Structure formats: structure tokens, C-alpha cells
Amino acid sequence: MRSPAPAAALVEVGRRFNSRGWVLGTSGNFSVVVSREPLRLAMTRSGAHKGMLTAEDVVDVDGSGSAVAARAARPSAEALLHVEIVRARGSGAVLHTHSLWSTLLSDRHGESDGLAISGFEMLKGLNGVTTHEHREWLPILENDQDIPRLARQVRHVLDQHPACHGFLLRRHGLYTWGATLDEAERHVEIFEFLLEVVGRRP
Amino acid sequence: MRSPAPAAALVEVGRRFNSRGWVLGTSGNFSVVVSREPLRLAMTRSGAHKGMLTAEDVVDVDGSGSAVAARAARPSAEALLHVEIVRARGSGAVLHTHSLWSTLLSDRHGESDGLAISGFEMLKGLNGVTTHEHREWLPILENDQDIPRLARQVRHVLDQHPACHGFLLRRHGLYTWGATLDEAERHVEIFEFLLEVVGRRP
Amino acid sequence: MRSPAPAAALVEVGRRFNSRGWVLGTSGNFSVVVSREPLRLAMTRSGAHKGMLTAEDVVDVDGSGSAVAARAARPSAEALLHVEIVRARGSGAVLHTHSLWSTLLSDRHGESDGLAISGFEMLKGLNGVTTHEHREWLPILENDQDIPRLARQVRHVLDQHPACHGFLLRRHGLYTWGATLDEAERHVEIFEFLLEVVGRRP
């Protein structure tokens, strides 16, 4: 059973992200945890345009990343990555965007394991960060169409970097999360801003 | 006879593209196939601003690119290119934009025959593409005010590159298409995104 | 007496230009000819924000650039430039924007007398231009706070370049015009697009 409130909230997030060009061409996927025991996520279905979502585009997903209801729409292929993040971090929401700057920066820094961002006041928008002197390490993972294998990589990276607030998939996009959907959305805005700053620096 | 549904859909596409700056100054043109036998396209008329279309700005066009009705508004001068694409690809919709990045990239790569794009997750938004390792060849044609001659060039390029999902006219813009209008619009978003990524890469 | 229809149309132009960032901070000014004999322009008043215009922000101006009504709001200080353009070109509307790219390009090319733009399909959006092979010369005038002196410079430049569709004031912005307000707005969109293309070219 889908919870109407999370679906309505995801619809609004989609409109806002679309207006900034972060989810063009049906890209991106979003989820909100609706139950912990058993684990259930309200997640955007595969192939929906995030700027024109309706509540029907949100499906309930279980802890294996599969739709709960037999006849439900297919959830995003990357559902398993959301599940890994929720399990590793205890998050209440996970957001994934395909923006220009996450694509460009993950391309430019793709040969290294990640990207350090420090010195900016905007870092304080990340949960628990209290000073611009914070150094945020944003891991970059190689992109992979084998989602179970990529999910294992995600788990490994989250283990290795317990303080990170997000990661990039190379030439693909940004994953971030939060205790609530509002916090996850704030993290997207913070990272997108910082990636553009870093990307435009000489 | 114009079908009201395609016209209403083209009006909405125009508003969305205009908000992104892809159809400034009455540029661009759109069509939807409304009948195959005989071939009929609902197409934006010449000289209409795509951000402020009404249903009256959409006219029915036949397989020669001419308005079906004697007293109809003049269809876009490039109607014949739409017809060539529909015939070669069996598409249900054709969209043409004049964006910044299609203009810049077709200028920068204009001396070669086209532009290869590969390695990006966003490529999977193109119909039939299942991996970021796909290599999309985006042909570039020399611009030409002689539309019948340009239409022959288009036919030739579509024959030569049976897998391509779009092409650029040099210093002019992007043509892409899809089985449905939704798919064609998704292809525009995917190409515009990828062209900006490629254009901003160092 | 102010004509309500031109004022309402200028309000809408202001909203659209503001959404693109072309008239930030009360910059820019717009006019429409409401009578030729005697010459009367409906013009935005000085100091109004163009994104939040109301009909009260539009005042009638005579052939000397002064408000017709004794107690009217003060018209834009640059009213006299609009009058010169209307007289030299017989235009029905004049639009002036302070955009990023008109500022940047008029700065970069300010040592020369102007800027040539050619080879782009978008040039066909300028009235009377039928091919991308057209070469548009966009004159650049030195900025000047002495408006009568600047008006004489404008007249001189319009005489010298009878085919030009607009001009730049150095580190200031774009002036363009049209037979109708719609045409003038189209010319703004065309020039803003082309200036950004030229400005982003390597």
C-alpha cells in the first residue's frame, strides 16, 4: 500500500529539480522510507519524467528493491542502491539527480576515487557540519549497468567513508540522502551548488 | 482536418522548450504524425513563437510538406525535413530546436561530419540504448536555405547512419524524433543535456 | 492620455525579460509608438522594475522625450534615444535590455566600432534577413551620461548603418526595435541568443 503523503512530496521535489535542469529526460530517481520493519520505500517508477510526476508514478518497494504489489509499475532500476543507502545510513529519504555539474565533475575527477570540497560556507548545509573549514569527501564510483554489483560497491564506499553525505557515479550523477526528505533535498541543493562552484573555479 | 489533441500537446512542448531557451525568437518547429495513409503531420506554422503557441498555430501538412487546407497558415519552411525523417524512421513525432549548445557544438565540430558522444549514463534516455558505453554518432549537416536540397541531404544521412537518434544542422540547431511525441521530447532533453556536457568539457 | 493596450503589452514583455535576467535592478526601458502625428510613445517610467510593471508605470512621451502629462511619472532618462530610433527607422516599438552578454560583448569589442555576426540560422529572425549567410553589423557606441549628446551619436550611427537591426552601448546594453512590439521582442531574443553564442565561442 502506497502512502499518499510521501508520493505527493516526491511529486513536488520532482517539479523543483526539473525547473533547475537536474532530472532531464526521465533521469533521476527518488525514494522515501515509509516503514523500517519490514523495510518499505515509496520510490519513483522507472521511466517517469520527474518534472511531471503524479502519485501513480510512485511505487512501494521492499528490501530487495522489488515492487511490493504484484501489478505495480516497475520501480527504478537503481532501487537497490537506495536500499543499500537506507540500510547503511538509516536515512529517511534518498535522492538521485543527473545534473550537468555532477556529470562534469565526476568525469573530470573520475580517475581519482573522489573529490574533496572544503572552505565554503555552504558546506554547513550538510547535516552535522558546523564550519566552512569542514572537508567533505565526495566519493566517485565507476558507473556500472550491473546494479547488484554496483550496490555492493556502494555498500563498500559507504563503509569506507562513514562521514560522507553523498557520492557521485562517474559520468552519471549524484546520490545523496537525509534523515527526512527535506534534509535530502537540502543536500541535493548544497551539493549541486558546490559542484558548480568547484567546476567553474579556474 | 487538424486533430486537437496533437495541437494541444505541441503547445505544451513549446512552453517547456521556451522556458529552457531552446526556441527563442520564433525559432524551432515541431510535428506529430496524425495519419500514415495518406501521410499527414500536425505541424507548427511558420513564424509562431513556440512559447506562446495556440492550437491555431498548428496546421495539417501532407507528404510533400504543404498545408492540406487551401486557406491554412503556412507550415514551417522546414516541413519537408520532417517528412523525410518520418518516412526514413517511421517516427510519430519530430522536434527541432535552436539551442545555444547545438549551435555552438555544430559550429565547433562543423568541419567534421559529426560528433561522437559516449560514456554517459544519460545516453540511456535514447530509445533502445541500454548502457552508458553506447557510442552515439550525431551527424552534422551543412546548413542550406534550399530546403528540397537539404531534405535530400537529410535522407542521405539517415540512410548512412541508421542507428542515429538525431542530427545537427551547422550553426542552426538540433533535429530529433521518436515513436511518440513524449519520446521525441525526451530525446531533445537528452541531447541538449549531452551537448552542454560535451560543450563545457575542457 | 495613455493607451491601455500598449501598457499591458509592455507589462508582459517586462515579465518575460525579467525571467531571463535581461532587466535586473530596474534596468532597461521599453516603448511603443501610439501616435505618429504628433509623435507619442508609451514608455516605461524611470526607476520601475521591469519584472513587476503595472500599467501605472507606463507614461506618454512626446517627440522631445518628455512626459506629455504635467503630473505624469518621469519617463526613462533614455527616452530621447527611443525617439531618435523611431524617427530614423519608422519603428513601432523600441526595447532596451541590460543583459549579461550584451554587457560582456560590448566590453570585449568596445575598442572597435562594432561586432559582426554571420553564419547563424538565427539571423533569419531579424526582419528582412532570409539566409544564415547574412552579415549583421552590430554597432557599439561609447556609453555617455549626457543623453542629448548620446542621442546625436545614435542618430549618426543609424545613418551610417542603415541596415542594422540594433546597437550596443558599451558596458551598458542592447537597443533594438521593430515595426511592432512583437517584432522588437523577437529581435531582442535573437540578439541575446546570438550574443551568448558569440560570447561562448572559443
Added chain:
Amino acid sequence: MRSPAPAAALVEVGRRFNSRGWVLGTSGNFSVVVSREPLRLAMTRSGAHKGMLTAEDVVDVDGSGSAVAARAARPSAEALLHVEIVRARGSGAVLHTHSLWSTLLSDRHGESDGLAISGFEMLKGLNGVTTHEHREWLPILENDQDIPRLARQVRHVLDQHPACHGFLLRRHGLYTWGATLDEAERHVEIFEFLLEVVGRRP
């Protein structure tokens, strides 16, 4: 006691700034003076997203930067900077944004004490400036999480530069002000425009 009118005005400013990307991720803070004797500012609370403000997100602050009402929401941590500006300049409103270009320019010029901007017509949008030949000195202060210490720095810089219309905090953002909220908003637009121009200059 909060004045409803200033709160409603701040809500609208927040929407406009958010649409331009100047206050992403709950960044930025705004205030309006509602009383001089004793000094009272209506100020955005800490942690509110500026694009989705409601009147409840605006709290009354006294001359020490603390909430007037015992059970009010916590005002922005930077309330004391607003108080310093209001005292030094007699302003009626103070606005602080975290934009891309204020971050980039304060980073690039951070080793010097500030940034000079001159020669642009847009400078005339700053209160009292009557010519593009004006030279605006925009001081840059080192960012600091110790707000009382930073407030003393702000007071010192305002004393040293009695003619400046704003200042930058390094890798943090822009502060500007005005006699009214409208003027302060106009100053934000002028500075954001000029910073982008300067930042994109070769």
C-alpha cells in the same frame, strides 16, 4: 510582535531569489527594520528555505541579535551582522545571499581586501551613483564562525569604506542593504549581475 507586512514582503523576496539560485539549501538571510527606538528587525529564522518561507519563518530580533519573544523561533545566526549594518548605515533592510558568483569572486579575490567594479552602466542601480564611471569598492572579509568577532570586522570595514553598498564574505556570499527593502533587493540584483559580468570576463 511581528509586523505582518514586512514578513509578507520577505516571503516574496525569498521566492524571487530562490528562482535565481541565490539562496539554495536554506542559505541566506533577510531582515527589515520595524522599529528604531528600540531597534527591532523582522528577520528570517535559522534553517528556513528561502524559497518556501511563510510568515511564521520571520521573527522579531532586538539590538543584540536575539529573538524578542521568549518562545520565538531562533533567528539567523548572523543576526548580529544585520544589526551592525543597520546601525552603521541607518538602513531599513539587509539582504544576504549565497550565490555562485559571490562565492567564486570572493574566492578568486580573497587574498586582497576587496574587489573594484567600475565602468558599467548597471552601477547606477546602486543608491546615489549617477554615472557608469563610478568605482565601487566591494570589500571582502575573511569568513568566520565566531559571529561576534565577525560583527566587529563588519563594523570596522563599514567604517573604513563609508561609501560601499555591500561586502562579500569569503567563499560565503554577499551582504547588501538599502533604505527600503525594495532598494536592498535592487542592490542584490545589481551586485549579482556585476559579479557575474566580472566573473565571466576573460
